[in-house]
Amino acid sequence: MNIHSTKTSPTQTETGSKRELIIHATIKLISEYGFHGTPISMIAQEAGVGAGTIYRYFKDKDTLVLEIFTQVNCDFKQTLLHGYDANQAIRDRFIHLCRGIFLYGIQNPYEFKFIEQFYNSPYGTSLRREKLFCNCGDTGQALPLEQVFAAGQAQQVIKELPLAALIALAIGPIIFLVKDSIAGLIQLDEATINNTLAACWDAIQQKTGPNRQPVVTPSSLSSEEKP
Amino acid sequence: MNIHSTKTSPTQTETGSKRELIIHATIKLISEYGFHGTPISMIAQEAGVGAGTIYRYFKDKDTLVLEIFTQVNCDFKQTLLHGYDANQAIRDRFIHLCRGIFLYGIQNPYEFKFIEQFYNSPYGTSLRREKLFCNCGDTGQALPLEQVFAAGQAQQVIKELPLAALIALAIGPIIFLVKDSIAGLIQLDEATINNTLAACWDAIQQKTGPNRQPVVTPSSLSSEEKP
DNA sequence: TCAAGCGGAATGAACATTCATTCCACAAAA
């Protein structure tokens, strides 16, 4: 990063860049092959360093991945909050956060898949409880998207569904679409993104007008049945 | 599956049961730890058979997993079609298929996660193009959910979005919620399922009334911008 | 007695991690 800096340590530039090389190689490979699917040797080769070098920067493979995840996940959440204004209308805040996921995924496909891999691993399942939008590790306050949902429900603009269901309706489609986009199955243009975001809003929005099936209270669900 | 059939091979029952044990152990373990994360030895132990026995039934690990996936995926799709009536209204057909995914996931958590694991592996990425709802491997006709979308768009009851986006809006939330349910993060009761299904419909439904933001045509999308 | 099914030790390949060695940038000495 910096060429000067005579104080810190010698050859800092070189040193820092090696670490970065390792990190980027790890993200790229693990996002594609998963933790157990990418040997250290492969990471070393992709990074263009010796295998032993990796252990100068990270205690072991577990630590390497955990450390990277922490950083990437944190960056991701920071990105989402960039430009976020808690005073905007519910819908605007919702769209802002969701669009952030879209854009992040498109612009950082490796990081996006890396995070996904992690959350779907036994590792991540334990962390899962804290969910995608947990604070970056410090402040204990409620998380942006949850705040939006809570505020929206208070204003009766968002459906009375369990939090988990709202989250699923909001980001499930986005994660799904971004994965398809990364896989090259679809070309996401601005219009498609905007329309999909609007559709996500439609999913969680509390309808006001008539011609609306009321939200169901516990009852009626057999495997199949014709009314 | 079948206990009778005296012709095929001797001790079919016993033989079949070992094979089943291996299959179930594989599904369970791989759904949790992934392909590379579950050694053959672990499968053997979980199944209560010798490691060598597995190779009496399957050529190698790859074949084992591929064969199981083919079968499980097929069963899954069969399940979805059970009770499906192509003459019903668009919405009913949509709900039927989506509810099927819900129920399958809740009733077959290991199989559900196994399928997920597979689709998210390098393996699955190639198969990905044929997507969740491809026919079971024979008939070349269009797939149920796609038919529903096509028909729905023709009747102007479903939004004009790319197929991939519609699929994402429909099953993204369901997959997300089922995962959370399996992880024990939420207890899915009938009401939540029904309401979530209704919300998925809201997401893809073409609005008729006024007070509706029109679908966007290509333009307008900067990282952030206030109207 | 024989054949087929089976378990699990045996085998070699692949892996994570370590370590003795080399390399390199800089600084003091000449």
Added chain:
DNA sequence: TTTTGTGGAATGAATGTTCATTCCGCTTGA
């Protein structure tokens, strides 16, 4: 300016472990 010495960074062969797959002897039913 050139030489030499030094410490930390980098390396990749060596090590011990784990894995997929094979092999062999035991059991069981015919």
